[in-house]
Amino acid sequence: MRAILIDDEISNLENLRTLLEKHCPQVTIMATAQNVSDAVDAIEKYLPHLVFLDIQMGKQTGFDVLKLLPTRSFEVIFATAYDQYGIQAVKSAALDYLLKPIDIEELINSVNKAEHKLATQIQTSQLDFLLQQLKKPETNVSKIALQMQSEIRYVTLSEIIRCEADNTYTHFFLSSNEKILVSKSLKEYADLLRPNGFLRTHQSHLVNPKYVKSWLKEDGGILLLMSGEKIPISKPNKDTVKQALQQL
């Protein structure tokens, strides 16, 4: 697997190179780049399978690299130390990312996933989706990408009736009566969708308020959805849910 490493800090490049060489022997590092223009040049030159892309690069960002490329036929693993900016978009596009300092297991996992994708040749437009998302205000996501076993589903938020946790997986219940299982925790989606008005009624429930029919007083509060489903409301969330529903 041809790979290119992009980071503005030399120590980070060194570090990633060391780790990849040691733990991911299937990866061949073709080049490293410390700024956007070098990165674009390197990608166009080597046509890598995989790009490790730092988000914050001085005054520019890794997204700038993607924007400058006419075609993006490679897998991207983002790397970031701590960056509010863009990370939501990355998440909504269901793209992979690593946090610095790099956890070796996560690194191996991410590389394997990318390898799997490349092997199955799933055609995704996740990067296009990401760049589109970046154009919008961060809190106003209208669509999210859901990473399924063998495909990526793009779902508009108004389609989602509710989400329910299932251990580290999350079930999405859509208005088309479809049920999608995603291998990410409900917490991640709660963080992503809460700014868009979704209600965390319960540890295992996230509800789109559009589909709430009424508040039932039985058992200390239950939400009745238009679909007829009853969603429990846990005590600590009662007040915030009530308030949010009143504001609608």
Add this chain to the structure above:
Amino acid sequence: MGAPINTRNNNILEGWHRKVYEQAGKFYIQILHKTTHLLFQTRPFLFYGFSFAIIATSLMKIKLSIMKKIIFIFLSFFIALSTVNAQKGINFSRTYPGGGKLLMCVDSSAKNVFYANMFPNQPRTSFSYLPEVNNVSIQIYFRKDINIQHYRYTILADNKPIVVNKSINIAQLKDVDRGDEEIFRSTTLGIFPIKGKTITTLIYSIEKPLDIDKAVFYGKPIPRAKIKGFSKRFATDKGVDYNWITDPKERTNLTFTKKDEELTIVKDRSDIDYLYHTSIKDKQTNKIIFESTAWEYGGLIEEHEFLPYVKIDKNVFKKSGSYEIMIQPLIKWTGCMDCDISAKDIEKYITRHTLSITVDEENYTKKELFIYAFIVAFAIGLAFLVILYFTKKRNKKKLAEKEQQKNMAKLQLNSIRSQLNPHFLFNALSGIQNLMNKNEIDNANKYLSKFARLTRNVLDDKELISLSQEKTLLDDYLQMEQLRFGFKYEINHSENLGLDNIEIPSMLLQPFVENAVKHGISQKGTDGKIMITFIKHANDLVLTVADNGNGFDTEKTNNGLGLLLSNNRIALLNSIYKENRFTLAIQSTTKGTKISLTLTDWL
């Protein structure tokens, strides 16, 4: 003695007026009314029974030219008097009311004629005061319908009878035409020497022997009343008793206690007691608080006669202070036809006496006073306490608010201080990870401990740290950054600056240094350089951070979170350290940026 003309009793005058209406018409009489009102504002005109002509002459005397004309027209209607009567002073051919059916004339020695004085409770007594008069002529007038044979008269000179119960000599009666329809029958009772004497006439009809008309013609000076003494009546176990003060001087001090009931003023005895009027004035307010014209008799006897006295209830004297007793004859000193007496002369007839009164309500008052004082003191005290309470409460609130504000500022400062850029933190860790992975174990250890010390300093909630600690912190920070970007840096300070002893707010410079790294020299690699200085400038501490980066536009606001935070921080510091001003100066060119932070009067 002139002819008895121009005089009317009340009824006659009314009739007379009617005649004026008939003969002269409304216009004149209206003027007349006005004129008489002007002249006798305080005395009812009719009471005197003046003749119209006398009014007319007096009107001329006051020289109202228009009035004169009108009066002359009146004169032409009636026979009245010739213009001779218009002379100044007393017209000695004039008759004055003498009381009852009497008229009198006085001789030319008269200067003042005080006539027609009447007194309360003495409806049939008339008193004429004729000082300086030598002789008085007294006439009696009867209406035609009166049975003159029934009348008797007695005349006394100084209480000695000259004539007793004499009948009227019918043969001497003459008809007198008064200028109107009624004809009177009149005779002279006599001409009497009066200088220094009193002539008293008593006239009655045997049909009504009790209705004696008494006329007093007083030719002596009216004596001043003399206060013979005061007595205070007070309650005792058995009834009442009296305290006496006799022959007082001008001023008397009196004390009224709870037991005292009433004050008695005793006057000397005279034949004319009824003349005297008693009044008491509060000297403070100048108000008359007591008046009496009635004298009682009894108690003290002098020369076989009871002395006159007035009683005054103690409660008339409401409070302690000076009061003036005035006893004066009830003579109409002013407003009469032929009297001209000055206030000074009137004063000769008035007895004045000052009472200095202490109203001592004894124990009860004192107790009451004490209670009052206590209540007032209590109220004042309470008000004071309430005010004090509220002031204290408000001050406390203010203080609490201030404290809260300060705490808030500190909290905010803390939150800003602990905002060591997480991006830096994780990148620093990443740098250490790199050292480890490169097997540079010693370096990894070195930087790991630096990182630990830095984060510890940042996490430390210390408000102030010494300059040397700040230097260490900056060293650690910059060395961690050096790991990422290979630049150079220097930290210098004035030699006379005791780094260990001077304290500054912690993490004061770090944000500026971070800004210098991030925006200044991160792109310059090993060429980058950062200079930090601590300078003593008089009493000010000046901290500078300079870099040789590309600079930025100080006007633009979007120069990173760091600078915004720095400005907020300076504002917060200024709100906490009010005595020391923190000022921030930023100079930025394409060759580099320099910030100076001045802590005024810090040293």
